[in-house]
Amino acid sequence: MTNAIRIKLPASLDSLTPATVEPRAPRRNEVLVRVRASSLNYHDYAVVIGALKPAEGRIPMSDGAGDVVAVGDEVTLFKVGDKVLSTFYPTWLDGEPELNGFASVPGDGIDGYAREFATVAETALTKMPANYGYDEAATLSCAGVTAWRALVVNGGLKAGDTVLVQGTGGVSIFALQLAKLAGATVIATSSSDEKLERLRKLGADHLINYKSVPEWGAAAAKFCDRGGVDHVVEIGGAGTMPQSIRAIRAGGHIALIGVLAGREGVIPTSELMRKQGRMIGLTVGSRRHQLDLIRAIEVNGLRPVIDSSFPLLALGDAFRHQASGQHFGKICVAVSDAA
Template sequence: MKAMVLNAPGGFDRIEAIESRDPGEPGPEEIRVAIKASSLNFHDLLVAAGMIPSDDQRVLMSDGAGVVEAVGDGVTEFAIGDHVVSGFFPQWLDGAPIPSVGNFAGTPGDGIDGFAATQVVRAATAFTHAPEGWSHAEAATITTAGLTAWRALVVNGGIKAGDTVLTLGTGGVSIAAIQIAKAMGATVIATSSSDDKLKRVQELGADHLINYRTTPEWGSAVQDLTDGRGVDHVVEVGGPGTLAQSINAVAVGGHIALIGVLTGRQGDIPTGALMAKQARLQGLIVGNRRQQQAYVAALNQTGIRPVIDRTFPFEQLADAFRYQESGQHFGKICVEW
């Protein structure tokens, strides 16, 4: 079996292809999956760069999509040949967040071995069915980025037709959020530092565009675009460096889904402005299995397909991370066996 592992203390030059022990046959309530693809997320980059400590020779990648090769006793949800996609928190099946999701101890590619391997044996509940007719690379975009956007807008945000959504940048979460928002009948205001990328999000349905490099006070620009009302939902992927502008942009009683830390892990928050807006600021990390199943059902109904910028062979995983770090991508970066 092939696997891509990270040697301590981390760094892209410490990623290595190895021959690993075959995982064997699945036990009761388990399935064996031939992994065909994964997709890169900011969390994966932090692990690979050594910014999140992990065990030596940790198998990388939180996302995994592939084909069921064998099923253990008691498994009725899956059959040999089914196309499946992994969950980010395999221990969180339904309901409110559970304590063990707070430290990533059970998250593939971080606390446990991930999906940069040709075969894995896991609990059947660690996977859901993939969307119908999707490639494995497309399905691999669901686990982290897609489900995060779904939870932000649909599960936590309760988005409805006529709402207004603000997205930041053109990474995987933001692109998925634009697609979900438009499918739900919302108006989308999208930001980016690149006019070329803004043209591409316009093609995806974004209604209003803001270049945050040329318009640094983009929160006020959002207020102008909404006649002083603000937006109902902000998909906040930046963190402390962008949160003040997001609070300015949100409507009174609106919702800010705090997802990312692209600008850092801590900083000043204008609490007075947040209180005056009576807005809901909610941190979230991906979602549970039940939410992923609902997201897949919605994808099957809407016909949404993910935007994949570029796909690398798994053996070039380090190069894929370097490309991700450069910020040139639009949408998702994937790797395939």
């Protein structure tokens, strides 16, 4: 029997309950993974507070990194001892997105990685990047792949582009890092001058405090020779979308990723049309996207920015830290180290 965390209904941070789970032996094409680390995403937070209506007893957390400790018959991708990383959509391997919502997502539609052992299909995993620790790898499945798909896959990011990122969460920092590695200029926004200075040290070229500069979209556009930015990594949603539209150049690209500033609101669609901008909604990516990101990491040496790590049995405290907005980068969970 092993340590795990389950959600008791009604879901809340106080309903996260320690539990014991019997590891299941892998069947054909499955592997048993000892989970070493996970990391927090906004999606996980929405699950554990009940916004996404989890099932009774659901084990949360979409991200998981660990070791293969057993393999079932006909497994060809991994062997015992391999260091592996979960995928956000275990059944979306390549090609066009699936339209099954979060039904197959660990920690939401199925049990996730807030447990010491997980038995999953071999295709629900990739290898970890070489020379990565478990906590570093656990930051990639959701936040890293989202930033990669937003800028590289959908945006066609290239040297000389200008990228606008919002805030200091995992996706935004990964986007900043990927943009700089590609030779792009980065404009970063935050409500904290202290955090803006940390973004500068990560390579941000221009900084905007959106509290002191409410019209930050127009301010961002003034930094650009082409009348606006090439890409916006939009994590706010309806509340920030008007400024993002103002920020883009003619033909610019907005990657709509989050809803932190509202799910609904007034959007200046006529301005988007006038600029002939592209707005592409996305949720994470496929196994192929994760494989491509990992290959790039192994070439360029990108390292995730990790704010802090909590033991599994303090998962509620980890989410409270996330909700406080004080973090900078990813918050991790040491799963197997829980007592």
